[in-house]
Amino acid sequence: MDDTDHRFPCDQCGADLRFAPAAGALVCDHCGHSVPIEGASPRDRPLEELDFRAGLAAALPETEMEEVRRLKCPNCGAEIEIGGNSHAGECPFCATPVVTGTGPQRRIKPRGVLPFALEERDAHKAMTDWLGRLWFAPNGLRDYARKGRRMDGIYVPYWTFDADTRSTYTGARGTVYYESQTVIRNGQRQRVQVQKVRWTPVSGGVARFFDDVLVLASKSLPKQYTDGLQPWDLADLEPYQPEYLAGFRAEGYTVPLDEGFAEARAAMDRVIRRDVRFDIGGDRQQINTLDTRISDVTFKHVLLPVWLAAYKYRGRTYRFVVNGRTGRVQGERPWSAWKIAFAVLLGLILAAVIGYLAALGQQDGGIVLDLR
Structure with a gap:
């Protein structure tokens, strides 16, 4: 995905057009000329999936492959796609100069x-x-962020996986019941209800089709940040067109397809175990064996929009990410040492004042009693 493919000259003035989210079209910031994106309309069918085995074997059709050149950050490992004669820049993920x-x-x-x-x-x-x-x-950080440089719009890479699963299991269903027993408490006999569980062996099977299990294909941001940006409205995915990237950056995937599927499979297994427990029923469940057969695995490589800010403040980098669709924010939690110290000191002072007033109240109460 060469960066030169993401530049679209304005028909009116020759300046670069950019994708404007508010307009949903290419817009020239110089003269205001707008160009609609062809095919950017509601679709009557979902995006076509790719065969997972063909992807693993590097046997995908040539139309599904591309040649890219990337700028790699030595600090966080992010890979940003570049083109032309670009050889240097600053990493939008951690503000580190990279070559x-x-x-x-x-x-x-x-x-x-x-x-x-x-x-x-x-x-x-x-x-x-x-x-x-x-x-x-x-x-200081809040003021710096308010007055700081513009945020970077980044298309972050993800994998999505579809799969058909059928699972068989053996286990046990637990039914809770109570028995009355006599116990001695404080030297006295008492009748109490004691909880017991009656286990019944069970076996069975569950089936589930997984659609668009989403896996982050980047290692440049902590996963808890990107997970916190969910949910994503994947039903509104558009077929890839470079026009959407005009004026934005795109990060290349650094999580290989097989690693991505391993994470997706772990997520599927958690859902399958939940399905099995529901199928067993009862008050308690035990799963002794679980065998899952998975078939018809397909995948997609998709790009999701994230606004990103990386600020170096007092020698430390703070990163903040914003869902480019919903505005949901995640980031590193900054702390002010002096604010915490002040709050602790204020708490100690308040505790001392309350204790002093309580002591005075007790003394006054004692005097009143003596007078009576």
């Missing part, structure tokens, strides 16, 4: 893209509002 050192690579082309719906100003406001709601956050 390219890799040649062209063949990668699986994105099948779908979820276009940005929020403009940068809206994402920036969502981030600063989020920071403003944090207790004990440094005022």
Whole structure:
């Protein structure tokens, strides 16, 4: 995905067009000329899936592959796709200066893209509002973020997996019942109800079709941040078109297809175990054996929109991410040492004052009693 493919000259003035989320079209910031994106309309069928085994064997059709050159960050490992004669820049994920050192690579082309719906100003406001709601956050960082540089719009890579599963199991169903027993408490006999469980052997099977199990294909951001941006409206995925990337960056995937599927399979297994427990029923469940047969595995490489800010503040990097569709914010929790110390000191003072007033109240009460 060469960056030159993401540049679209304006027919009116020759400046670069960019994808404008509010307009849902390519817009020229210089003269205001707007160009609609062809095919960007509601679809009557989902995006076509790719065969998982063919992807593992590097046997996908040539139309599903592309040659890219990427800028790799030596600090966080992010790979940002570049083109032209670009050789240096700053990593949008951790604000580290980076220099390219890799040649062209063949990668699986994105099948779908979820276009940005929020403009940068809206994402920036969502981030600063989020920071403003944090207790004990440094005022300097919040002010720096409000007045700081613009956020970067990044298309983050994900895998989605579909699979048909059929599972058989053996286990036991537990039924809770109570028995009356006599116990001695404080030297006295008492009748109490004691809980017991009656186990009955069971066996059976469950089946489930998994659709679009989402797996992050990047290692540049902590997973708890990206997981916190969910849910994503994957039903609105558009067929990949480079026009959606005009004016934005795209991160290349660094989680291979097989590793992505291993994570998806773990997520599927958790759901299957939940299905089995529901199928067993009763008050308690035991799963002794569980065998799952998986078939018809397919996948897609998709790009999801994230607004990103990375600020270096007092020698430390703080990263914040905003869902480019919903405005949901996640990031590193900054703490202000002096605010925490002040709060602790204030708490000690309040505790001392309350204790002093309580002591005075007890003394006054004693005097009243003596007078009577």
